[in-house]
Structures are given as structure tokens and as C-alpha cells.
Amino acid sequence: MKNRPIKKFIFALSLVAFLSGIFAAGVSASSSKKGKDGELGTLHASMGITCAQCHENVKKPAAVPMLKCVGCHGPTEKLAAKTAHVKPRNPHENRHYGTEADCNLCHHQHKKSVNFCLPCHQRFDFVVP
Amino acid sequence: MSKDNSQDEKGMDQYTEDVLERGISRRSFLSRTALGAAGVGLLGLGSVTAKNAEAADSSKEFAKSSDGGATLNFMPKPKPIAAKDIKTTLTFDVIVVGAGASGVPAALSAAENGAKVAVIQKHPMPVSQGNTGSGIVLATSDKAGIEALVAKLMNDNNHRCNPALLRQWAYNSGEAVSWVIDRAKKGGSPVVDQGSAPQRGIRTVNGYTVNYVTSFFGPKPYTTGDGMRALAKTAEKAGVQFFFNMPAQQLVHGKAGEVIGVIAKGRDGKYTKFLARKGVILATGDYQNNEAMCNYFIPDLKHFGRKQMDRTGDGFALAYWAGGVIEPIGHTKMLHDFDAGPASMCDMPFLSVNRKGKRFVNETVDMSLYNNYLRDAENAGHYSQVFDSNYMTQAATWPGKLVPPEGLKNYMPDDPAPKHGVFDSLVNTHVADTLEELARKLECDPATFVASVKRYNELCASRKDDDFGKPADRLIPVEKAPFYGIHRRMRISTLCSGMLVNENHQALNADGKPIKGLFVIGNLGGGFYGGVDYPLTVFGLSLGRCYTFGYMAGRHVAKL
Numbered sequence: 001m002k003n004r005p006i007k008k009f010i011f012a013l014s015l016v017a018f019l020s021g022i023f024a025a026g027v028s029a030s031s032s033k034k035g036k037d038g039e040l041g042t043l044h045a046s047m048g049i050t051c052a053q054c055h056e057n058v059k060k061p062a063a064v065p066m067l068k069c070v071g072c073h074g075p076t077e078k079l080a081a082k083t084a085h086v087k088p089r090n091p092h093e094n095r096h097y098g099t100e101a102d103c104n105l106c107h108h109q110h111k112k113s114v115n116f117c118l119p120c121h122q123r124f125d126f127v128v129p
Numbered sequence: 130m131s132k133d134n135s136q137d138e139k140g141m142d143q144y145t146e147d148v149l150e151r152g153i154s155r156r157s158f159l160s161r162t163a164l165g166a167a168g169v170g171l172l173g174l175g176s177v178t179a180k181n182a183e184a185a186d187s188s189k190e191f192a193k194s195s196d197g198g199a200t201l202n203f204m205p206k207p208k209p210i211a212a213k214d215i216k217t218t219l220t221f222d223v224i225v226v227g228a229g230a231s232g233v234p235a236a237l238s239a240a241e242n243g244a245k246v247a248v249i250q251k252h253p254m255p256v257s258q259g260n261t262g263s264g265i266v267l268a269t270s271d272k273a274g275i276e277a278l279v280a281k282l283m284n285d286n287n288h289r290c291n292p293a294l295l296r297q298w299a300y301n302s303g304e305a306v307s308w309v310i311d312r313a314k315k316g317g318s319p320v321v322d323q324g325s326a327p328q329r330g331i332r333t334v335n336g337y338t339v340n341y342v343t344s345f346f347g348p349k350p351y352t353t354g355d356g357m358r359a360l361a362k363t364a365e366k367a368g369v370q371f372f373f374n375m376p377a378q379q380l381v382h383g384k385a386g387e388v389i390g391v392i393a394k395g396r397d398g399k400y401t402k403f404l405a406r407k408g409v410i411l412a413t414g415d416y417q418n419n420e421a422m423c424n425y426f427i428p429d430l431k432h433f434g435r436k437q438m439d440r441t442g443d444g445f446a447l448a449y450w451a452g453g454v455i456e457p458i459g460h461t462k463m464l465h466d467f468d469a470g471p472a473s474m475c476d477m478p479f480l481s482v483n484r485k486g487k488r489f490v491n492e493t494v495d496m497s498l499y500n501n502y503l504r505d506a507e508n509a510g511h512y513s514q515v516f517d518s519n520y521m522t523q524a525a526t527w528p529g530k531l532v533p534p535e536g537l538k539n540y541m542p543d544d545p546a547p548k549h550g551v552f553d554s555l556v557n558t559h560v561a562d563t564l565e566e567l568a569r570k571l572e573c574d575p576a577t578f579v580a581s582v583k584r585y586n587e588l589c590a591s592r593k594d595d596d597f598g599k600p601a602d603r604l605i606p607v608e609k610a611p612f613y614g615i616h617r618r619m620r621i622s623t624l625c626s627g628m629l630v631n632e633n634h635q636a637l638n639a640d641g642k643p644i645k646g647l648f649v650i651g652n653l654g655g656g657f658y659g660g661v662d663y664p665l666t667v668f669g670l671s672l673g674r675c676y677t678f679g680y681m682a683g684r685h686v687a688k689l
């Protein structure tokens with residue numbers, strides 16, 4: 001169970017290299033990682049990630065457990081370390097959930113992502129990809 | 130009140146009898162529908178009977194209001210979980226659901242009394258909040274003082290509580306809170322006992338002495354959440370097993386309807402069945418994040434922000450479908466903001482203006498009740514306390530404790546110095562050289578704000594508050610720059626009404642009979658409050674009660 005998504009991730013990574021090679025000329029370097037309409041689902045799709053890699057049942061897609069995300073993006077502690085510098089606060093580590101806040105609280109695939117913290121902490125104004 | 134007045138032939142206290150009559154339970158609805166259908170049947174109105182039968186049918190899917198008239202779709206009946214979907218079955222003596230301020234103490238207490246204990250927790254770790262939790266030191270308190278305090282709390286609760294539960298807190302909290310302090314320290318917590326110091330107003334009650342043990346998990350940003358994580362370490366050493374990221378989904382029942390376990394869902398979507406030889410203790414906290422449930426039980430909450438997350442009232446649904454009774458509508462709420470500025474200044478009657486900048490209240494009202502004036506969508510709990518640079522001298526004699534200008538900087542988001550002892554994301558105090566600038570920082574309409582201050586200064590000069598009747602010695606003008614403002618935002622800290630329980634914290638069914646195997650503690654437990662708002666008479670009553678009932682229920686269930 002643990003190994004499978006990692007393999008996919010490696011596959012995805014090689015795709016990243018491949019795709020960015022193709023698009024480097026057309027897309028400005030700074031925005032190359034972002035999906036065209038800013039939606040994460042578009043970005044994932046452009047990385048060659050299929051519906052089935054998130055949705056167990058593609059015919060009847062349901063909410064995706066965060067284990068799927070963690071399967072590709074790695075342990076939450078490592079992710080938190082990556083964004084430790086983000087101001088004003090690390091979005092991936094907080095007192096309410098430690099490093100394990102459900103990704104889907106903030107990141108959405110098929111609609112605009114939201115900043116889950118903002119309604120309660122009005123100065124935590126980071127932008128969620 | 131004589132015993133004869135308060136007890137009926139069943140020997141039941143008034144509070145319990147009342148909740149049985151008006152509370153929300155499966156039976157209260159079913160029996161009434163049955164009666165209704167029978168009545169209609171007598172008149173021979175076949176079609177209406179059919180309609181009623183239909184209504185009765187829908188009660189199998191959703192909870193019903195106490196008169197059976199409204200469908201409570203926020204409490205759907207749990208769908209059966211097939212045996213094939215259950216990955217693992219584990220057996221313990223005691224299962225605690227929820228690792229917060231009542232659940233963690235309950236688990237440790239049960240383990241210390243010899244039980245094999247599991248805690249099922251929705252969050253990735255124990256989670257709770259707040260700093261202060263208190264109890265009464267019996268050895269150094271007058272019994273008359275304890276009774277006087279109980280009477281005072283009943284008054285605070287608008288006499289809608291179960292006095293037996295208040296007394297249970299009063300006579301056991303000293304032991305329980307001291308125990309929490311000791312065991313949390315063993316888990317590495319810097320918790321301290323502040324004794325009676327924080328309980329300024331109630332060290333004597335009706336002339337009698339009362340002394341307190343006040344546990345303080347702090348200073349901020351350290352909280353009781355960190356404290357419960359430390360206590361959980363002690364509990365793990367005592368053999369308690371924690372299962373995180375595992376929200377309880379439904380209870381498991383024996384043949385006679387008794388509760389014998391819980392089914393919880395893991396992150397992988399698979400279920401685990403936890404069987405309990407002795408009992409299940411529900412400690413899932415309040416329901417502030419269940420919007421429909423809030424709108425039903427406390428419609429006043431509609432426009433207020435929340436302070437917690439994932440408190441969707443899961444325990445209410447679990448207990449209701451096991452036959453439990455929810456306290457009738459008119460639940461108690463707790464809203465405050467001790468973070469925007471100094472807590473010790475929150476009840477000081479400086480000029481207060483609403484979100485737009487208009488004076489709206491006689492400021493001698495306690496901060497914990499301000500929410501009642503700010504329920505509308507526009508204000509949504511926002512107001513500001515306003516004073517000028519003479520405050521240290523002019524308000525010197527007021528109750529509370531003034532923080533000097535240098536100390537106020539610690540609460541100012543615009544001040545670059547590092548903060549200490551506060552949540553720096555929640556501080557919201559401002560200073561400005563002009564009223565207009567202050568208004569902007571407080572997010573008020575400058576014209577409205579300036580007009581309010583002008584009017585207030587006129588009232589101060591006349592020494593008569595023609596607008597709200599505040600006493601003359603509480604009228605100090607806002608004249609001398611720099612001007613200060615504390616922008617407070619009343620949000621829901623917690624809701625503290627719940628399920629009907631007896632003195633063993635065992636859930637009662639609609640007949641007033643204990644439900645075998647089912648116990649309820651913390652804010653999910655009913656009978657302790659009952660007023661419009663949580664009383665701030667005893668500082669830390671809420672956490673003190675959670676610790677105490679967790680400590681007692683854990684011991685009781687372990688010994689069954």
C-alpha cells in the first residue's frame with residue numbers, strides 16, 4: 001500500500017521534467033507550476049495525474065481521503081519543514097492539528113482553494129495554491 | 130424549597146423530570162405520534178392516519194423535535210456498517226470517545242483504577258483549549274461557603290440546572306483538579322496551581338470563606354490543549370491506548386439495547402470496532418461547528434464566528450440514537466475574547482462602540498454578556514473599548530486591573546516588538562494620535578465614531594449618562610491623545626448544554642432509566658448550566674467541571 005503511490009510519484013516527477021521541458025518556451029518561468037486557471041486540479045492534470053490516482057471509483061468520484069495526497073506528497077512532517085519559512089505562519093503546522101490538517105480543508109482540486117485559517121486568524125493571509 | 134415540593138412519586142428531581150418531559154429523545158416523539166395516530170383512528174379519518182404513519186416512518190431516519198413536528202435532519206440515523214467493512218475488532222474495559230479536557234482525565238482515571246482503556250480521538254492528537262480550570266479546597270473552605278457558592282451558581286444558571294451536579298463539582302473538584310495538576314506535571318507540563326488568587330470576587334461568599342485550587346496551563350500560547358497532551362503521556366504510561374484520526378461513527382448495542390462498544394472510522398476509510406466490557410464514555414465536546422444544530426438549539430448564534438473546529442455534535446447523535454435525552458431548547462453559550470487586549474481590562478466599563486462606531490450599551494455589562502447586544506449580521510460580535518491617555522489615573526479605582534501603556538504594546542499587532550504571553554495572531558489593541566485614525570484602525574466608520582465620542586464626552590462633562598444610565602463614577606471622557614482602542618470579537622468558545630445524565634454521569638433514557646454502558650462527560654453532559662450565557666463567577670468553572678467529571682466517571686466505570 002505504501003509503496004505504490006511513491007512509485008507513481010516518481011513517475012509523476014519524471015513527467016514534470018518532461019512537461020516543463022515542452023512548455024518552457026511558452027510559459028513564463030515563474031508561473032510554470034501553477035495551473036492555468038489557478039485550479040489545482042488543472043495543475044495535477046497537466047502533470048499527467050489521472051482521475052483514478054485520486055478517485056478510487058472513477059465512475060462515481062467521491063471525496064478523497066488525505067492519505068491519497070500524502071501518498072504522493074510524502075509525510076506531513078516533511079511537507080511542513082518545506083513551508084516552515086512561509087509568513088506569517090507555516091500553513092502545514094499549527095496547534096490545532098499539528099502537521100496533519102486535512103489537505104482538503106485548504107486545497108481543492110475542482111474549485112478555488114481556500115485559506116481555512118483566515119476566518120479565525122485575520123492576519124494569516126497566505127494564498128493557498 | 131421543601132423536599133416534598135421538588136420530588137414527585139418516582140423520587141425524581143425537578144430538573145430531571147423537566148428534561149424528560151421537554152427534552153429531545155426518540156421516545157418522546159414516538160409515544161406522541163402513537164397517541165396522535167390512535168386519536169385520529171378513533172375518529173375514523175383513515176387518510177390522516179396514513180399521513181401520521183408516514184411521519185412516524187421518517188422518524189426512523191432522522192431525529193424529531195420534542196413535539197414530533199420538526200425533522201432534525203442534522204441527526205440522521207446511523208446507517209448500518211456491514212461486518213465485512215470492519216477491519217479490526219478490539220476489546221477493552223472502558224472506551225473513551227474524545228481526547229479533550231474531560232476525555233483524557235477520564236481515561237487516565239479509569240486506568241489508575243485498574244481498567245484497560247482505549248481513547249478514540251477524531252483529531253491527530255489530544256485537542257482542547259483554554260488555560261484556567263478550578264476546584265474548591267474542602268479542607269480550608271466553610272461548608273456554608275460552598276453551599277452559598279452553589280446557590281450563586283444556580284442563580285447564574287437561571288435556576289435551570291441540576292443542583293446535585295453542581296454540588297458534585299463543588300465537593301469533588303479540589304481533589305480532581307489537584308490530581309490533574311499532579312499527573313500533567315508528570316507528563317512534563319509546566320502547569321501551576323494559582324490557588325485562590327484568580328478568584329477575586331468569590332473568596333468570601335455571603336460572608337463565608339471559600340478557597341480554590343486553580344490550575345493554570347499557560348502562559349499563552351501554551352494552553353490546556355498542550356496540557357491534555359502532557360496528561361495523555363502520563364495516561365499512555367499507565368497503559369491507556371490512544372487511537373488518533375479515528376472519529377467514532379456509531380455505538381454498538383447488545384441484545385437489550387445496552388451499549389457495548391463503538392465503531393470508529395480510520396483515515397483509510399476502514400472501520401474498527403471497539404468493544405467495551407464495562408462502558409463507553411462519550412467526551413466529544415460541543416456542537417458549535419454543526420450549523421443546523423446551532424440554529425435549532427441556539428438561534429442566537431447565527432452570525433457569530435467560532436473558536437473551535439470539528440465539533441459537529443457527534444456525541445449528541447450517538448447518545449440520541451442510543452435512547453438518550455437532549456436538554457430542551459435554550460442551550461447555554463459561552464462567547465468571549467480575552468485575547469484582543471488584556472483579560473484583566475475586559476470588564477472595565479470604558480466607552481464601548483459597536484462595529485460601526487456607535488455607543489450601544491451601558492458598559493457595566495460584563496464582557497461575557499456583550500454578545501447579546503451584537504447578534505446581528507453587521508456587528509457579528511465586534512465591538513471596541515475606547516479610552517484616552519488619562520486611563521491609568523482616571524480608571525484607577527475601577528474593579529479589574531489596568532495595564533500601563535508600555536504593557537498594552539504587547540497587544541498591538543502594529544507594534545513590531547516580539548509578543549509574550551499572548552496569541553500574537555489574535556491581539557487587536559490600537560493606539561492613535563487622532564480619533565479618526567483610531568477609528569480606522571478599529572475598522573469603524575470614522576464619522577460615526579467621532580460623533581459617538583463627542584456625545585460621550587458631553588455626558589461625561591454633565592456627570593449624567595442620559596443615554597444608558599451608567600453611574601457617574603464610570604464616566605471618563607476620551608479627550609487626551611494618544612487614544613486607545615481594544616477591538617474585541619465575541620466568538621463562540623463553547624456551548625455547554627447536553628445529554629441528560631445522573632450523578633454517575635450515566636445517560637438516562639426517556640423513562641429516566643440509566644442506559645447500560647453509556648456515560649457522558651464534558652460539555653456533552655447536561656444539567657450543569659442552563660442560563661443564557663455561561664457564568665464567569667468562578668474563573669475556570671468549565672474546565673474544572675470537565676476535569677472533575679472525567680476523573681469521577683473514569684473511576685466509576687472502571688469499578689463496575
Ligand SMILES: Cc1cc2nc3c(=O)[nH]c(=O)nc-3n(C[C@H](O)[C@H](O)[C@H](O)COP(=O)(O)OP(=O)(O)OC[C@H]3O[C@@H](n4cnc5c(N)ncnc54)[C@H](O)[C@@H]3O)c2cc1C
Pocket residue numbers: 226227228229230231232249250251252255256257258259260261262375376377378412413414415436437439440441443444621622623650651652653668669670671672673675
Ligand atoms: C479559546 C478558548 C478558551 C477557553 N478558555 C477557557 C478557560 O480558560 N477556562 C475554562 O474553564 N474554559 C475555557 N474554555 C472552554 C473549555 O475549553 C471547554 O469547556 C472544554 O474544553 C470542554 O471540554 P470537553 O472535554 O467537553 O471537549 P473538548 O475539550 O473540546 O474535547 C472534545 C474532543 O472530542 C473529540 N471528538 C469530537 N468528535 C469526536 C468523535 N466523533 N470521535 C472521537 N473524538 C471526537 C475532539 O477531537 C476533541 O478533542 C475555552 C474555550 C475556548 C475555545
